[in-house]
Amino acid sequence: MVIDKIFFTIITPIFAFAVGLSFMMIKLKVSARIERRYGPPIIQPIYNILKLLLKEENISHGVIFSLGPVIALAGSILTVLFIPYAGIKLFTGSGDLIALMYIMVIGSLGMALGAGESANPNASIGISRALTLMLGYDLPFVIIIISVVLYYHTTNLADIVAAQAHGHWTLWSLPLSAIVGFVVAYGALGEHPFDIITAPHEVATGPMVEYGGKHLGFLVINHAFHIYIEIALFVDLFLGGATNVLWFYVKMFAVFFIMMLFDEVYPRFKIDDAVRFFWKWPTIVALISLIIVLVK
Amino acid sequence: MDRLTEEQAKTIANMLRKRSLWMIHYCTGCGAIELPPTMTSRYDMSRFGLAPFVTPRQSDILLVTGYVNIKTLRRIITVYEQMLDPKYVIGFGSCPINGGVYWDSYSVIKRLDRYIPVDLYIAGCMPRPEAVITAFRTLMDMIDQGKADGYKRYKRNLAYYKENQRKVLG
Numbered sequence: 221m222v223i224d225k226i227f228f229t230i231i232t233p234i235f236a237f238a239v240g241l242s243f244m245m246i247k248l249k250v251s252a253r254i255e256r257r258y259g260p261p262i263i264q265p266i267y268n269i270l271k272l273l274l275k276e277e278n279i280s281h282g283v284i285f286s287l288g289p290v291i292a293l294a295g296s297i298l299t300v301l302f303i304p305y306a307g308i309k310l311f312t313g314s315g316d317l318i319a320l321m322y323i324m325v326i327g328s329l330g331m332a333l334g335a336g337e338s339a340n341p342n343a344s345i346g347i348s349r350a351l352t353l354m355l356g357y358d359l360p361f362v363i364i365i366i367s368v369v370l371y372y373h374t375t376n377l378a379d380i381v382a383a384q385a386h387g388h389w390t391l392w393s394l395p396l397s398a399i400v401g402f403v404v405a406y407g408a409l410g411e412h413p414f415d416i417i418t419a420p421h422e423v424a425t426g427p428m429v430e431y432g433g434k435h436l437g438f439l440v441i442n443h444a445f446h447i448y449i450e451i452a453l454f455v456d457l458f459l460g461g462a463t464n465v466l467w468f469y470v471k472m473f474a475v476f477f478i479m480m481l482f483d484e485v486y487p488r489f490k491i492d493d494a495v496r497f498f499w500k501w502p503t504i505v506a507l508i509s510l511i512i513v514l515v516k
Numbered sequence: 517m518d519r520l521t522e523e524q525a526k527t528i529a530n531m532l533r534k535r536s537l538w539m540i541h542y543c544t545g546c547g548a549i550e551l552p553p554t555m556t557s558r559y560d561m562s563r564f565g566l567a568p569f570v571t572p573r574q575s576d577i578l579l580v581t582g583y584v585n586i587k588t589l590r591r592i593i594t595v596y597e598q599m600l601d602p603k604y605v606i607g608f609g610s611c612p613i614n615g616g617v618y619w620d621s622y623s624v625i626k627r628l629d630r631y632i633p634v635d636l637y638i639a640g641c642m643p644r645p646e647a648v649i650t651a652f653r654t655l656m657d658m659i660d661q662g663k664a665d666g667y668k669r670y671k672r673n674l675a676y677y678k679e680n681q682r683k684v685l686g
């Protein structure tokens with residue numbers, strides 16, 4: 221039992237990283253095909269990460285600057301361990317959904333902490349945008365979590381997954397919450413039109429502006445985890461998790477593929493427009509869904 | 517398993533480096549207009565693992581696209597010094613080679629190579645996207661053979677470069 225736990229504690233982050241990385245690879249090719257290009261070789265993200273880790277020089281602006289990516293990565297790995305996948309449940313006790321909501325923030329905060337030390341104005345603008353956007357999508361996110369929790373009478377993520385067995389997905393029972401959940405996960409991923417944080421043309425990749433070399437390598441790895449976290453949580457909450465790894469991957473891929481298509485067609489929001497959007501339609505729909513759950 | 521020798525480790529590192537080159541294009545002159553077609557669907561340089569980036573810290577290649585004013589030179593040197601090793605410079609068009617049509621201008625420098633180490637030049641006024649992509653391929657071969665060592669030259673001859681820079685910048 222203990223051996224099992226240790227084994228899966230090691231395997232789970234590796235699995236999450238592999239999934240996130242594979243999505244990054246596929247995204248390059250798919251977006252290239254949509255733009256009628258040939259696109260980079262499929263293992264380009266691996267080359268990028270290895271090249272960044274092999275840089276001969278690394279410039280640091282202080283201890284916290286170097287610790288930022290590490291904190292972000294550590295937060296992401298911790299979050300990954302809390303998300304049940306394919307019937308594997310690590311660290312799941314009652315209330316873990318609430319704990320998860322807090323832990324998920326560590327990644328962004330770690331990055332904000334590190335980027336803040338570089339004292340680059342672009343980084344400061346990027347951080348303020350990241351935190352403002354988080355404020356935007358957290359409101360509908362919390363409301364849909366409340367409606368899901370009220371619907372299943374449990375705050376245990378594993379129990380929520382178990383209750384959706386045999387096709388009783390939350391997607392069918394609470395479709396409005398599922399739609400909002402999709403929008404929120406999409407916003408948290410920071411793809412178009414919500415790529416305000418890293419907008420290269422406005423703030424020169426925002427918080428990452430001073431990061432290069434090994435630090436940036438860590439942030440790219442962190443991005444792979446980030447993709448996994450957002451989509452795995454959506455699959456667990458609304459698509460009923462999965463009983464085996466392959467099926468879980470297929471569900472995640474389906475969600476990510478739809479997100480990729482959205483990413484290709486939209487331009488970029490301004491930060492105030494993005495927050496206004498999140499506090500308007502997703503929040504209204506989430507509230508309606510909450511009322512439906514309460515009345516039922 | 518045998519430990520990798522330093523030589524082998526370097527070969528592997530170079531092999532990885534040449535497959536992922538991120539470039540910052542400092543659009544100084546007219547030549548920059550040839551880069552959008554090189555980047556986008558028509559010529560699609562991402563096939564070779566090249567990607568445009570926006571900050572010097574993240575980039576590996578500095579593209580100096582055209583004539584360099586004395587005012588611009590100051591910024592180019594700042595950008596170059598902010599980049600992390602290993603870094604490469606490509607001089608784009610005939611202006612960075614010998615001044616091009618600005619050879620007798622009072623405000624344009626003649627040879628970029630005297631101020632920062634240039635690994636590769638692309639001749640032409642202005643070079644076509646095909647020439648640009650050929651240049652990138654050549655740079656990849658040079659990296660593979662360890663010949664693109666401009667950043668080492670800059671460190672070795674720092675006094676020489678700084679002296680030249682002081683002469684024009686004052």
Ligand code: SF4
Pocket residue numbers: 545546547581582583608609610611612616617640641642
């Ligand atoms: S080489 Fe020709 S195209 Fe390029 S900057 Fe000089 S004049 Fe312009």
